[in-house]
Amino acid sequence: MIMAGRVSVDGQVVRRFGARVDPEKSEIRVDDMLVATAPDLLYFALNKPRGVVSTMWDPEGRPTLADYSGQTEERLFHVGRLDTETEGLILLTNDGELANRLTHPRYKVKKTYIAKVPGPVPREVIREVRSGIELEDGFVKVDSFRVVDNMEPKALVEIQLHEGRKHIVRRLLDAVGHPVSDLARTQVGPIDLNALKPGTMRALTAKEVSELYSAAGM
Numbered sequence: 001m002i003m004a005g006r007v008s009v010d011g012q013v014v015r016r017f018g019a020r021v022d023p024e025k026s027e028i029r030v031d032d033m034l035v036a037t038a039p040d041l042l043y044f045a046l047n048k049p050r051g052v053v054s055t056m057w058d059p060e061g062r063p064t065l066a067d068y069s070g071q072t073e074e075r076l077f078h079v080g081r082l083d084t085e086t087e088g089l090i091l092l093t094n095d096g097e098l099a100n101r102l103t104h105p106r107y108k109v110k111k112t113y114i115a116k117v118p119g120p121v122p123r124e125v126i127r128e129v130r131s132g133i134e135l136e137d138g139f140v141k142v143d144s145f146r147v148v149d150n151m152e153p154k155a156l157v158e159i160q161l162h163e164g165r166k167h168i169v170r171r172l173l174d175a176v177g178h179p180v181s182d183l184a185r186t187q188v189g190p191i192d193l194n195a196l197k198p199g200t201m202r203a204l205t206a207k208e209v210s211e212l213y214s215a216a217g218m
Contacts, residue, residue, distance in 0.1 A: 006031050034213040036206055042074055043204040043212070044092040047196045054081035054090065065092065068199055079103060079188070080111075080164050088113070088185035089193050091212075092201070101216035102189065105163040109215050110143050112160045112187035113169050117178035119155025121147050125176050129159075133175050137165060140172055154181070189215035 001007050007014045008029045009021050021028065023037035036043070046068055048054065056066045056078070065078055069092055079091035080103045093099055101107045132141040143160040157178075159169055170180045186193050190211040196202060204212070 001030060008032075030210075033210040034218050036209040036213075040074060041095045042076065042093060043095065043209050044069065044076070044201050045191055045193075045196060045204060046090050046092055046201040047193055047198045048082055048087055048090045049198040050085055050087045053084055054078055065090065069201055082185055083167060083170075086183045086185065087198060088183075089188055089191065089196075090185070091188055091191065091204075098212060098216055098218065101218065102212070103164055107216050108162040109189045110160045110162050110187075111164070111185060111189075112158065112192075114148065114184050114186055115157050115159065115169060115173060115180045116154050116182040117157055117173055117180055119152050120150045121155045121157060121178060125178065128176055129172070133172055135171055135175060140165075140168065142172070 002014055002017060005013050005015070009019070009026050011027070023039070026037070028035045028037055046065065048065065048068070049063075052063045052065065052068070055064050056069075056076070058064050062084075069076055074094045076092040076094055077096070077099055079093060079099045082088060082090055091099075091102065102109050126145065126147065129142060129145045132139055134140075140161070140163070143162060145157065145159050148156040148158050155178075157173070159172070161168065169183060173180050191204065191208055
C-alpha cells in the first residue's frame with residue numbers, strides 16, 4: 001500500500017518504508033480513510049433489548065446499557081438513544097468527536113429502522129411519508145421509506161432518517177395513521193446488526209471504525 005501511494009500521515013503521502021509515527025498524535029489514512037490508531041479509543045456495537053434504558057445508570061433501577069456493556073477501564077458513551085420499548089443497534093464509544101458527529105443532523109449519518117404497523121399500508125401513505133410530514137416540533141423529511149411486508153393486519157416498513165428527535169419514528173408513523181407496535185433500529189451509518197443477538201455486544205473492526213469516520217466526515 002505504501003508503494004502504491006495509498007498511505008498518508010498528517011496529510012502527506014508516505015513513500016519511505018519504516019517511517020515512524022506517533023499513533024496517538026498522527027493522522028494516518030489509507031485510501032483517504034482515517035485509521036483508528038489511538039490505543040485507548042474503544043468502539044462497540046450493542047443490540048439493545050426491549051425494556052432497557054438507553055443510559056449507563058438509571059435512578060429507578062431499571063436495566064441499562066451498562067448491564068450489557070461489560071467492564072472496561074475507559075468510560076463508554078452511547079451514541080444517541082433508543083427509547084425503552086425500542087430494540088436494536090446502539091453504538092458505544094469513548095471517542096467523543098465521532099459520537100458527536102454521528103448524532104448531529106448536520107453530518108447526515110443515516111439511521112435505519114424496521115417498524116411493525118397496522119397493514120396494509122396504502123400507496124398514498126407511502127407517498128405522504130416520502131414527501132415529508134409536519135409534526136408539532138417541525139417538518140420531518142425522511143431519507144427513504146419502503147414497505148418490506150404489506151400484509152394484513154400487520155405490515156413491516158423500513159424508514160431511514162438522519163435526525164434523532166425524541167420518538168421521531170413513532171410520531172411520524174402515528175401522524176399518518178399507522179402507529180408503531182414494534183420498532184427496531186437495524187443500522188447506524190455503515191454499521192448494521194448482522195447476526196448480533198439481543199443483549200450481546202461486539203467490538204467494531206478497524207475497517208468498520210474507518211467507515212464510520214468516513215460517514216461522519218472525518
